[in-house]
Amino acid sequence: MALIVQKYGGTSVGSVERIEAVAAKVAERRAAGDQMVVVVSAMSGETDRLLNLARAIQQPPSPRELDVLLATGEQVTIALLSMALEALGCPARSYTGAQVQVLTDSAHNKARIRDIDGERVRTDLSAGRVVVVAGFQGIDEHGNITTLGRGGSDTSAVAMAAALKADECQIYTDVDGVYTTDPRIEPRARRLARITFEEMLEMASLGSKVLQIRSVEFAGKYRVPLRVLSSFTAGEGTLITFDEDASVEEAKIAGIAFARDEAKLTILGVPDQPGVAHRILGPIADANIEVDMIVQNIAADHKTTDFTFTVQRGEYERALQLLKQTAATLQAREVQGDLNIVKLSLVGVGMRSHAGIASKMFAALAQEGINIRMISTSEIKISVVIDEKYLELGVRTLHEAFGLDVG
Amino acid sequence: MALIVQKYGGTSVGSVERIEAVAAKVAERRAAGDQMVVVVSAMSGETDRLLNLARAIQQPPSPRELDVLLATGEQVTIALLSMALEALGCPARSYTGAQVQVLTDSAHNKARIRDIDGERVRTDLSAGRVVVVAGFQGIDEHGNITTLGRGGSDTSAVAMAAALKADECQIYTDVDGVYTTDPRIEPRARRLARITFEEMLEMASLGSKVLQIRSVEFAGKYRVPLRVLSSFTAGEGTLITFDEDASVEEAKIAGIAFARDEAKLTILGVPDQPGVAHRILGPIADANIEVDMIVQNIAADHKTTDFTFTVQRGEYERALQLLKQTAATLQAREVQGDLNIVKLSLVGVGMRSHAGIASKMFAALAQEGINIRMISTSEIKISVVIDEKYLELGVRTLHEAFGLDVG
DSSP states (O other): OOEEEEEEOTTTTSSHHHHHHHHHHHHHHHHTTOEEEEEEOOOTTHHHHHHHHHHHHOSSOOHHHHHHHHHHHHHHHHHHHHHHHHHTTOOEEEEOTTTTTEEEOSOTTSOOEEEEOOHHHHHHHHTTOEEEEESSEEEOTTSOEEEOOTTHHHHHHHHHHHHHTOSEEEEEESSSSEESSOTTTOTTOOEESEEEHHHHHHHHHTTOTTSOHHHHHHHHHHTOOEEEEESSSOSOOEEEESOGGGSGGGOSOOEEEEEEEEEEEEEEEEEOOTTHHHHHHHHHHHTTOOEEEEEEEEOTTSSEEEEEEEEEGGGHHHHHHHHHHHHHHHTOSEEEEEEEEEEEEEEOGGGGTOOSHHHHHHHHHHHTTOOEEEEEEETTEEEEEEEGGGHHHHHHHHHHHTTOSOO | OOEEEEEEOTTTTSSHHHHHHHHHHHHHHHHTTOEEEEEEOOOTTHHHHHHHHHHHHOSSOOHHHHHHHHHHHHHHHHHHHHHHHHHTTOOEEEEOTTTTTEEEOSOTTSOOEEEEOOHHHHHHHHTTOEEEEESSEEEOTTSOEEEOOTTHHHHHHHHHHHHHTOSEEEEEESSSSEESSOTTTOTTOOEESEEEHHHHHHHHHTTOTTSOHHHHHHHHHHTOOEEEEESSSOSOOEEEESOGGGSGGGOSOOEEEEEEEEEEEEEEEEEOOTTHHHHHHHHHHHTTOOEEEEEEEEOTTSSEEEEEEEEEGGGHHHHHHHHHHHHHHHTOSEEEEEEEEEEEEEEOGGGGTOOSHHHHHHHHHHHTTOOEEEEEEETTEEEEEEEGGGHHHHHHHHHHHTTOSOO
């Protein structure tokens, strides 16, 4: 008997028929003897419907009230899935984030989970019930409803698996696993049977939209075995493993990730003195804007520095305003921005033991005439910022250069 | 400065535009210096949409999960109304039933309020915020989401007004007050400027669908001044008063109520002995079926008794099954039922001091050839059960006979 946490996304529960299909799958597994906890998202389309209502009334909507509104999406799904399970004779009970005490911080619309009380869930499991939990939502210490932001249901599932010390956390989605890159861009992309936790973290954070990054972080922190599977087709999916040797079938590179909705901001001619990075990024962080790549160069005059970073495109305008204020305070020369960029990343734990990967990457891109605007590296990934128009060409070039193509 | 609790029903918050109109009305009153608490229902159509989803999955839906599902309806409205208030520069904060601790019993789908914690609301009011509360819903002592049943938002509003010791509880609806009878049946029906609490209780319970009966009971118990108003037209509405002398402008009769969805059950030839009424109605009550009128006659043989009662038409089949079991146990002769009946009631505190009202009522009906199948009286009302086909004729006949017509 295993304790399994499964998570089904919006598409998987997008209609009455699909909810019934999920119920059948869950009931079958429970009948086979496993204890089942199911975390679900809002039915596909529901979150957008609610967002449109909110936006028709207030622009931007109050973050606190938006969470109250959006949390209803998953609440509908948990009730319907529990009914579908009971209709199959499988005892079930639904819980909202508040009811199972998914305690988060108070950052509305992008809250982070601090703790989950697994007691209530364990009681139900012991009584033979399937427990259906609303993903994406929690409460803060004052009892306000919070949401984790889009994709947060993955994090809810992993956090629940960690709290319950589940044997496996299975994320059901509309793809059948993690691929070497997005098959819509490179049709020869391959499904990976395994990927290491660290690689997955880089793949997810860099835009392979299979799993939300925070859920992978959580899985890593609490060592929750994580599996990505398709709701619609059979198959083993991709297992995210902690065993590096078992990963990636001897390839050096796990895959090529990319992020489309990036924007670049540069502050030029900043006096080069200690603490300047903090003075530039502090206001950005205070405004809860996530910064991705950061690069700093000494300028030609050797007395000032140029400082570049990327943010999500949706945060660009806010970040630009803040940066202009900082530039005035610091007496910097100029602020520049670019909305038409993307990030391309090569990811693989194999980089640790193999040299020459970066130069091979740069050479492959150069051969196609793709200009590199920014470079950033870590132990297991190399990221470059390029013009948006080269995205598809860049992905396909690297996919072939590193031998990731099928067959 | 007054503390006002207002309640807006589903039609009043049925669209973005209507929610904005409610917000404008609330904000104006707050700007004039009042402290405002607003209780809202689900947007019209939403509860039916959710019910249809549930019924497509499970028949009948699990009561616990149905409450989880339906509670989302009001949660959407509180978020949207709070946004609309903030968009007008009026600080507002929304709360679900669980968040303000609307503690109920555990009778899912028809729970009763036990207690409300007004502390959190008072804190917000003191800080100058409008408080927007989800009607219709609460939680039980185990933290399960409960709902009060259709129309329960009125009760939520009155209970909130009682907990806060509000100066007035104003129920906004799609009618502009309480009428002498339903204007759709008798166009000459008049709006009452005032009505006593007791009369209102009889009018509501007897089918004048303006206010939910439980809300009137609550108002009576906690002496909450209650006013019914229209969301769509200006006017003073109808004040429900505790002062009998101030009521009904010297008329003996406040109005004529009726209940369309009644059904009648009769058990014939029951041995006439002490405790028999309890043995007949006990199982019905245990099944949570509400019994309305009860009449008991001695049968012709003087050894047995006939026992008749009415229930809501929707409960008829369940009640019939239970009654047949009871009949077998008690060795009663026969069980009869009738689905095609309605109840007509004359209501007025004036009955206390005026004789002859009942006979005048029976005479008026007899003159039109309307046969009376059951009679039940109380201090301030006389109810008769008649064939459904005579409903409209009966209402108009009594309305004229008791001088209630306009002008």
